[in-house]
Structures are given as structure tokens and as C-alpha cells.
Amino acid sequence: MMQDDQVIVCEKLTKRFGDFVATDEITFEVHKGEIFGFLGANGAGKTTAMRMLCGLSAPTSGKATIAGFDVYTQTEQIKKNIGYMSQKFSLYENLTVLENIEFFGGIYGLSDQQIKDKTNELLDRLGLKSEAKKLVASLPLGWKQKLSFSVAVLHEPKIVFLDEPTGGVDPVTRRQFWDLIYEAANRGITVFVTTHYMDEAEYCNRISIMVDGKMEVLDTPANLKSQFGVRSMDEVFYQLARSAKRGD
Amino acid sequence: MRTLRFLLRKEFRQIFRDKAIVSLIFFMPMVQLILMPLAADYEVRNINLAVVDHDKSSYSQKLISKVVASGYFRLAGYNQSFKEAFGLIESDEADLILEIPQDFERNLIREDKQKLFVAVNAINGTKANLGGAYLGSIIADFNAGIRMQLVRPPKFSTFPVIEVVASNWFNPVLNYKVFIVPGILAILVTMVGGFLSALNIVREKEIGTIEQINVTPIKKHIFILGKLIPFWVLANIVFTIGLILARFVYGIVPVGSLLVLYLFIAIYLLTVLGFGLLVSTFCDTQQQAMFIMFFFMMLFILLGGLFTSIDSMPDWAKVITRFNPVRYMIEVMRMVILKGSGLMDVLPHLGIVSLMAVVLNGWAILNYKKTN
Numbered sequence: 001m002m003q004d005d006q007v008i009v010c011e012k013l014t015k016r017f018g019d020f021v022a023t024d025e026i027t028f029e030v031h032k033g034e035i036f037g038f039l040g041a042n043g044a045g046k047t048t049a050m051r052m053l054c055g056l057s058a059p060t061s062g063k064a065t066i067a068g069f070d071v072y073t074q075t076e077q078i079k080k081n082i083g084y085m086s087q088k089f090s091l092y093e094n095l096t097v098l099e100n101i102e103f104f105g106g107i108y109g110l111s112d113q114q115i116k117d118k119t120n121e122l123l124d125r126l127g128l129k130s131e132a133k134k135l136v137a138s139l140p141l142g143w144k145q146k147l148s149f150s151v152a153v154l155h156e157p158k159i160v161f162l163d164e165p166t167g168g169v170d171p172v173t174r175r176q177f178w179d180l181i182y183e184a185a186n187r188g189i190t191v192f193v194t195t196h197y198m199d200e201a202e203y204c205n206r207i208s209i210m211v212d213g214k215m216e217v218l219d220t221p222a223n224l225k226s227q228f229g230v231r232s233m234d235e236v237f238y239q240l241a242r243s244a245k246r247g248d
Numbered sequence: 249m250r251t252l253r254f255l256l257r258k259e260f261r262q263i264f265r266d267k268a269i270v271s272l273i274f275f276m277p278m279v280q281l282i283l284m285p286l287a288a289d290y291e292v293r294n295i296n297l298a299v300v301d302h303d304k305s306s307y308s309q310k311l312i313s314k315v316v317a318s319g320y321f322r323l324a325g326y327n328q329s330f331k332e333a334f335g336l337i338e339s340d341e342a343d344l345i346l347e348i349p350q351d352f353e354r355n356l357i358r359e360d361k362q363k364l365f366v367a368v369n370a371i372n373g374t375k376a377n378l379g380g381a382y383l384g385s386i387i388a389d390f391n392a393g394i395r396m397q398l399v400r401p402p403k404f405s406t407f408p409v410i411e412v413v414a415s416n417w418f419n420p421v422l423n424y425k426v427f428i429v430p431g432i433l434a435i436l437v438t439m440v441g442g443f444l445s446a447l448n449i450v451r452e453k454e455i456g457t458i459e460q461i462n463v464t465p466i467k468k469h470i471f472i473l474g475k476l477i478p479f480w481v482l483a484n485i486v487f488t489i490g491l492i493l494a495r496f497v498y499g500i501v502p503v504g505s506l507l508v509l510y511l512f513i514a515i516y517l518l519t520v521l522g523f524g525l526l527v528s529t530f531c532d533t534q535q536q537a538m539f540i541m542f543f544f545m546m547l548f549i550l551l552g553g554l555f556t557s558i559d560s561m562p563d564w565a566k567v568i569t570r571f572n573p574v575r576y577m578i579e580v581m582r583m584v585i586l587k588g589s590g591l592m593d594v595l596p597h598l599g600i601v602s603l604m605a606v607v608l609n610g611w612a613i614l615n616y617k618k619t620n
Contacts, residue, residue, distance in 0.1 A: 054463050055463070055618075055619055056459065056462055056463060056618070056619060056620065057619065057620050058619050058620065075618070075619050076465050077465075079463055079464055079465040080465040082463070084459075084460070084463040086456065086459045086460065088456035088459070089456070090455075090456045090457045090459055090460040091457070091460070092258070092262065092457055093455070094262055094265050094266070095258065095261060095262065095265075099258070099261060102254070102257075103254055103255075103257070103258045104460075104464070106250065106251065106253070106254030106257075107251055107254055107255075107461075107464045107466055108464060108465070109250070109251070109465075
């Protein structure tokens with residue numbers, strides 16, 4: 001694999017909170033344009049790892065570069081090159097759809113013309129034209145999540161981090177959401193996604209499963225299934241997660 | 249700079265979207281400015297007086313009607329015995345007892361000498377003290393009147409009399425409102441700015457949008473500026489409304505230059521807002537921020553010299569007031585509005601408040617962490 005092709009490189013990345021090791025020496029890399037699934041039971045350390053990669057949380061030890069920038073010293077450069085969609089819905093509920101798009105576009109330094117074009121394109125794709133002037137708070141959850149994703153990739157980042165983006169969303173909307181993810185990946189945006197849905201895990205190019213802060217496996221869904229001698233990702237996950245000592 | 253524009257647009261949209269908050273921001277200070285100076289008055293009136301008149305003479309009647317006519321006292325009871333009157337004090341119906349002894353009139357005329365007894369209910373200290381003093385001066389006045397009637401004043405006074413005549417500068421009629429309104433306006437502007445800014449960043453923390461901001465390449469000082477400017481504008485508007493109200497409701501026209509006043513308030517607001525934002529960066533919930541602000545606001549106001557003079561505070565309290573921005577604001581308000589002080593006079597205040605603004609805002613920027 002070409003070295004240039006790697007957009008995320010992690011080596012023994014660790015985060016401790018006192019005695020608690022949330023993320024324990026995880027080592028992996030992610031390639032450009034890849035959809036990388038990041039799985040694990042609740043409390044396995046997924047969100048902590050993701051927050052370190054986004055420059056929101058400083059690692060305790062280990063090395064990591066995102067889009068070629070160091071997670072210790074170049075967090076602001078990292079932030080220019082990534083998009084992030086947190087577990088908690090975090091667009092402004094008391095702003096309209098248009099106002100949210102304009103704000104985040106502006107913050108990422110898009111020009112007025114770019115914001116205008118992107119807004120039209122995005123509203124078309126999501127079918128949100130008629131809702132453009134409504135407050136985000138009034139949208140159904142599925143639409144909010146799609147909007148949130150589209151805003152996260154508005155500035156065409158190199159990598160987009162999605163933390164359980166489809167939690168609580170109906171199956172049809174989840175399917176549509178993954179269409180959006182594929183479109184982004186086709187445009188060359190690397191997608192780093194955590195999920196609890198094993199059908200979604202199948203959509204990923206490669207997946208890793210975290211157990212108690214450690215990364216237990218990392219491979220394509222097909223290889224993992226044959227390695228564990230099972231037919232579905234559900235069973236792979238179940239076998240691994242059963243050994244977990246912590247959780248909620 | 250471009251980023252700042254988007255931030256400001258967003259903040260203003262959010263503020264003005266919440267109609268309830270907007271009307272509170274403007275309406276509440278107005279109501280307070282109209283009500284508080286009328287109610288919060290140093291002058292003590294309606295002191296309840298119980299009279300025990302053992303003499304029942306024309307002189308004692310004259311004295312009583314003089315006391316009641318002064319307007320400060322209300323006759324709570326006209327009692328036969330001190331014991332009876334004391335009952336009124338016990339049931340809190342009376343604040344003062346004036347006991348006029350038997351033979352009051354006779355002794356006064358014959359012996360030119362008579363003692364009166366005044367008992368004060370000291371539970372309400374201010375009322376008791378002032379009531380006692382008022383009563384004392386009314387009796388003294390009554391006494392002087394009697395002397396004039398009874399004793400012909402000698403052509404040349406046998407003893408020298410020094411009379412102290414005070415003239416009250418800058419507030420010639422000692423109008424309490426003239427004194428209190430600028431101070432209350434200072435407090436209101438401080439409260440509006442302080443609370444709004446303290447609750448703002450912490451609100452974004454609570455609803456989680458701060459994460460989305462922190463993951464953008466936005467500069468910390470731009471973010472803080474984006475929070476500072478909208479509240480600065482709002483507080484200036486509140487201040488202006490307050491000045492207009494002071495003019496038309498209380499007839500208070502600033503003697504000094506409005507320019508100096510606005511220059512000071514511009515910098516002072518940066519201090520207050522910087523403090524609010526600093527609190528906001530420390531707290532995780534709006535409740536925490538609210539309580540911390542409440543604590544400091546109480547301190548700032550009580551040690552700000554609005555209700556109690558700083559000169560009469562103990563030394564340690566005086567030291568604290570030096571770190572209290574509200575103190576400087578109240579002083580400058582009174583100096584410029586009542587006394588007409590110019591830029592040079594308020595320069596020391598301006599210097600201190602500027603320093604506070606730099607420290608507090610710098611600290612807020614440092615303490616706002618995009619990476620934890």
C-alpha cells in the first residue's frame with residue numbers, strides 16, 4: 001500500500017482518564033476514499049478514540065497523524081481538513097436550515113458564491129427545498145441527521161468522522177443516509193464511522209471492532225466472517241463483545 | 249474577520265429569535281428603573297408612634313400635633329400608660345413611644361425645664377435610629393418655639409451661637425432619586441451584560457453545539473469576540489434607554505459629556521462581559537454559571553457603593569471594592585452625570601477598568617479550550 005494513500009495513521013494511541021484506560025494502544029491506518037467502520041459495544045472507547053483523531057481530545061500517549069497533521073501539535077490544521085458529526089445532534093436548533101448551512105459554510109471559509117451553490121445542491125439532494133426556511137428543531141430526526149451529515153461535508157474535507165450517525169433513525173432513512181455516505185466516498189472523502197448496526201457494518205470497506213479499549217480485529221467484513229466461521233457480522237460482533245468486561 | 253461576520257450574524261439571529269428573552273432584556277430594566285428608585289428610598293417615613301400623654305395639656309397637645317404634622321410619623325396609639333404602649337411595640341404596631349410626663353406644661357413654664365421620655369424599638373435599626381433622630385429634632389424645634397414665646401430673647405445673645413449651614417452641591421435639594429438613579433442604571437447594565445454572557449457559552453456546552461464549533465478551525469479569540477460583541481451592543485442599547493428614562497421620568501440630564509460617559513461604558517462593558525464569558529468557560533451547566541454569577545453580582549452590588557458608602561466600610565472591605573468593576577462604574581456615573589466630571593477626572597477609573605477588561609477577556613480566551 002502506498003504511504004501517500006494513508007489519511008489516518010495511528011500508532012499505539014492511548015487515552016487515560018486517571019486509572020481508566022479508555023483507549024488502549026490502538027494501531028491502524030485508513031486509506032483515502034475508504035469507508036472505515038469503527039465498531040464496539042457501548043463504553044468500548046470508540047468515541048474517545050474518535051475525539052482524539054478529531055483534535056477534540058489530547059491523547060495520553062502514542063502517535064497519530066490525520067491528513068498528514070499531528071494530533072498533538074497541529075490540531076487546528078487537522079480541523080481544516082476534517083468534518084465531524086457527533087453522537088449528539090449539534091446543529092443549531094433555533095436557526096433555520098439555510099442559516100445553519102450558511103453559518104458552517106462561513107466558518108469553514110467558503111465564499112458567498114460557494115455557500116450559495118453548495119446550499120442549492122444540498123437542498124436538492126436532500127429534498128429539503130420546501131423546509132429551507134424552517135427551524136431545524138422542527139425537522140424529523142432522520143432529516144436532521146442527513147442535514148447534519150451534509151453540513152459536515154460541506155467544505156469537502158479529506159476525512160469525515162461520524163459518531164453513531166444513524167442512532168434512532170428508521171431503516172428507510174438509514175438506507176438513504178448510507179447513500180449519502182457512498183456519494184461522499186465516491187468524491188474521495190474518507191469516511192470514518194461508528195455504528196451499532198451490523199447491517200451497516202457490511203457496507204464498510206473495512207471494519208475494526210474495539211473491546212475494552214483495545215482494537216481486537218481489523219479486516220474486511222468478508223474476511224472477518226470467514227475468520228470466525230460465521231455467516232453474519234452480528235455473530236462476529238457477538239463473539240467478540242461477549243468477552244468484554246466493561247460496558248454499561 | 250470573515251469568520252467573525254458569520255459568528256455575529258448567527259448570534260444576533262439566535263438572540264432575536266427568542267422573543268421572550270429580547271423583551272425581557274429591554275423591558276425588565278425599564279420597569280426596574282421606574283420602580284426601584286421610587287421604592288428604595290433612604291428616607292424613613294411612616295414611623296409608627298405611640299404616645300403616652302400623662303399631662304393632657306394644651307402644650308402636650310401642641311407637641312403631639314407638631315410631631316404628627318411633620319409627615320414622618322403616624323400615630324399608632326394614644327395610650328394611658330407606658331405599659332399599654334409597650335404592648336404596641338411588642339406586637340410590632342409601634343416603632344417609637346413618646347412619653348409625656350405629668351405636669352409637662354407646668355414644669356415647662358415655671359421651671360423652664362422638662363424631660364420627655366422616648367423609647368425606641370431597635371429591631372428595625374434604621375427606622376429606629378432615624379425615627380429617634382427625627383423626633384429629637386422636632387422636639388428641639390418645639391422647645392425653641394416655646395422659648396421664643398416665654399423668654400424674650402436678649403438683644404445680644406449672652407452666649408455665642410454657631411449655626412452650621414450645609415449646602416448640598418451637585419444635588420442641591422438632596423433629591424434621593426438624583427443620587428440613586430445613575431447607580432441603579434449602572435447595576436442594571438451590569439446585570440444584563442453579565443448574566444447574558446455568562447449563560448451563553450455554557451448553553452452551547454449543554455446542548456452540545458460547542459463540539460461542532462470546536463471541531464472547526466475557528467480561532468479562539470474570534471469565537472470569544474463573536475460572543476462579546478452582540479451583548480456589548482445590547483447592553484449599550486439598554487444603557488441608552490436608561491439614560492432616556494432618567495431624563496424623562498426623573499429629569500436627570502447628565503451634567504458632563506455624554507461622550508465621556510459612553511467611552512467609559514464601552515470599556516466597562518468589555519470588563520463585565522469578559523467576566524461573564526470567563527465564568528461561562530469554567531462552568532459545565534447553566535445552573536453552575538447562574539449561581540456563580542449570582543454570588544459575584546451580590547458582592548459587586550453590595551460592595552459597589554450604591555446603597556452604602558464605601559468610605560464608611562471597614563478597611564478590608566475597602567480593599568475588596570478596589571477589585572470591583574461595579575464600584576468604578578457607579579462612581580463614574582455619579583461623577584459625570586451629577587457633577588459633570590470630564591475625561592481627565594475619570595481617567596484613573598478608565599485605566600483600572602481597561603486593565604480589568606484585558607485581564608478578564610484574555611483569561612476567558614485562554615480558558616476556552618478547543619482541545620481537552
